[in-house]
Amino acid sequence: QTLDMxxxxxxxxxxxxxxxxxxxxxxxxxxxxxxxxxxQEKLLEKSINTHNWVYDYWLDDMYLNQRLALPVNSNPAMVFPNKTLEITKTHSSIFAAHLITGVLEYKKHIDTRALPVDFSRGQLAGTPLCMKQYYRLFNTYRLPGLKRDTLVIHKTGSTEQEHIIVACKNQFFVMDLVVKEKTLREMDILRQLEKIVKMAENTEERQPPFGLLTSDGRTEWAQARDVLIKDSVNRESLAVIEKCLCVVCLDDPSGMEVGDTSRALLMLHGGGHEKMGANRWYDKPMQFVVGEDGVCGTVCEHSPFEGIVLVACTEYLMKFMTGSPSKIGRATSVSELPAPRRLLWKTTPHIQGLLKASAERLQRLVRDLDMDVHKFEVYGKEFIKKQKMSPDAYIQVSLQLAFYRCNGRLVSTYESASIRRFHEGRVDNIRSATPETLAFVKAMTDEKTSLSDSEKIKRLWDAINAQTNSTIAAITGMGIDNHLLGLREISQEIHMEMPEIFTDETYVASNQFILSTSQVPTTVEMFCCYGPVVPNGYGCCYNPQADHLLFSVTSFHGSTETSSAVFIKALDEGLVEMRDLCKTSNKPQSNAAAASKAVEKSQGLHPTSDTCPGTW
Structure with missing residues (x-):
């Protein structure tokens, strides 16, 4: 079945x-x-002895074996709502203190196993989902390696994790959260943050911008880390960072005009070493950014958890901050707190050279990224649902139409599908560039004048149905990508020569995802963004809302084949044409639509609900 598919x-x-x-x-x-x-027999044997036979293969292949720098290439970002802009412009430290208080509340829910179990929405709604990813939000760290990184997992509730790292002016400070066996209150946190800001302004004690090393390629960072740990001072500073709960980055004003695209850029890469790019520690999964100019959000190391878990965490924090008034001004400190500690580093001419090289490589990445955050306001998911179509499937077809309009062809496409129905499940791939979608996009472009509207709408329904069926297969563990990965990797475990199917140019090309897509829906006015996964590709993250659709599209300036603005223009045109097609087709439901409804009824689907197959 996998080979046929x-x-x-x-x-x-x-x-x-x-x-x-x-x-x-x-x-x-x-x-x-x-x-x-x-x-296959070897894989079945492995499945008997493991909770999830693909998990380690997938984690290595998707993340730990990858050698590219984390900013843009791997770490996604969540940009906080616009309303945080005005709050933080005058009270950034107060905002940060309230945010940290919310983080501690959320972590308490995690540590006490008080989080309610998630259930699937959209396709096959109502299935309980594995919660393990939540327990890796704050207690993990991606340690760089020369050939393979390591995901370090600390014991939940460990006393080693009773501190956070605060980055300010490219300096790193340790803020203990528990003093004399008492957790800091919000007023205490604010006072500690104010001390850190004052300490960071002291130029005489300022340390080199060591956060830059974490923005480099993974092998380069691993090599630099090997140099650093030869000195005990550096070794101690690294150990403290690697065991922290999270990183909070207090950013200076960026000097950029504040808009959705510029905010997204600052989250993804900090604007490079000349702006906030060094005021980060990219290996830490949860990194909160609070800018004096109101640019706030999270930057995440992606290997421990998927985006939907990040959404749940950040939405909790946003609701906590708006629904739970700040206690600052109504509480006092119980005692005088010890000052936060500035992390110290020992540097050498060699290390200075490594820092300079990392800064230059980050700057090249910053210059190369072509980002366009676009709000399509003609209609939103409610219109799509009125057509009895899945919003996710509809948007995926529109992305294929946009790509075809720009390039005259379809390419191997990645859409992540959550497989949290299974223990330790992460994602599989929905291959959205289906034959049915190709037939539809040709009907809207090459064959536009020769086909009737009724034939076009039939092809649209065929494409929607094919996408829906691919989604169902992927989320129920019947996708092909994880299966093929497992067969490939187990061949290496038993020291077999790599089978030709995996060295074939078609297989190699089919895993170069020129179009990498993901739906990241939110109930709060936030949005997610990430970079392309190949040099000549697009990263497209979308957030369907009732009356609009939000897209974050990225590509690289260095590729002559891509342009985020051109792609967005084609996407706009296609979405309008698809709406017009739906409006002109006020005829009895097509055979394809009726067949789709029969499948949905038999499998318990909800075609008009919000399809949320997964994220990143």
């Missing part, structure tokens, strides 16, 4: 000659008694 997913994306070659390779792999069957 694989061939179907790539046939229309490659030349016929290449497809026939791949079909032959796949057929040989799947022969009875052949290599595929042997690897």
């Amino acid at each position: 694989y061939l179907t997913s790539i046939k229309h994306l490659v030349k016929e000659e290449q497809y026939q070659k791949t079909k032959s390779i796949v057929g040989k792999f799947g022969e009875p008694g052949g290599t595929g069957e042997l690897l």
Whole structure:
């Protein structure tokens, strides 16, 4: 079944000659008694002895083996609502203190296992979901390695994690959260933050911007870290950071005009070493940014958890901050607190050279990123739901239409699908560039004048249904990407020569996701963003709201094949054309739509609900 689905997913994306070659390779792999069957048996054996047979393979392949720098390439960001702008412009330390108080409240829920169990929404709604990712929000750290990083997991509620790191003016300070066995109150936190801001202004004690090293490629950072830990002072500072609860970055004004796109850029990479890029520690999964100019949000190291878990955490914090009034001014400190500690570093000419090289590489990344945050206001998900269509499937088809309009072809596409229905489940891939979608986008472009509206709407329904079926397969553990990954990786575990199916140019190309997409819906006015996963690709994160659709599109200036603004323009045009097509087709429901409804009824689906297959 996996091999058949694989061939179907790539046939229309490659030349016929290449497809026939791949079909032959796949057929040989799947022969009875052949290599595929042997690897399948080994995978079944592994599944008997593990909670989740794909988890370690997936974590290594998706994150820990990757050598690119974390900013832009891996770490996503969540940009806080506009209303935080005015609050923080005059009271950034008060805002930060209230935020930290909310973090401590949320962590208390985690430590006491008081979080309510999540249930799936949209397709196959009502299924309980694995909660393990929540317990890795604050107690993990991505340690750089020369060839492979390590996800360090501290014991929940450990006394080693009773502090946070505060970054201010590229300096790092330790703020103990528990003093004399008592957790700091909000007024205490504010006073400590004010002390840190004052200490950071002391230029005589200022340390080099060591946070820059974490923005570098993973191998380069691992090599630099090996140099640092030769000195006990550096070793101690690193140990304190690696065990912290979270990082809070107090940013100076960026000097940029504050808009959605500029805020997203500052979250993703800090604007480079000349702005806030060094006022970060990118290895820490939860990093909160509070800017004096009101630019606030989170930057996340992605390996411990998916975006939907981040959304749940940040929405809790936003609701805490608006629904729970600040206690500052109504409470006093119980005692005089010890001053926060500035982390010290020992530097050498060699280390100075490493810092300079990291700064230059970060700056190149900053210059290269092409970001466009766009609010499509013609209609939102409510219009789509009135068409009896899944908003997610509809938007995915619109993305394919935009890409085809820009490039005259479809490409291997990634849409993440949550598999938290399974213990330790993370995501599988919904391959959105289906043959049915290709037929639809051609109907709207190349064949636009030769086809009737009724044929176009039929093709739209075919594309929607194909996307829906792919979603159902992925979220129920029947996707192909994790299965193929497992077969590939277990072949290496048993020291087999890599099977030809995995060295074939089609397989390699099919895993180069030129279009990397994800739905990240929020109930609070926030939005998520991330970078492309290949040099000539797009990253597209979307947030469907009732009356508008929000898109964060990224690409690289260095590619002649991409332009975020051009893609957004094509997306706008396609969304309007799809609306017009739906409006002109006020006819009895098509056979395709009726068939879709029958499938939905038999499988307990809710076609008009918000489909949320997953995120990142």
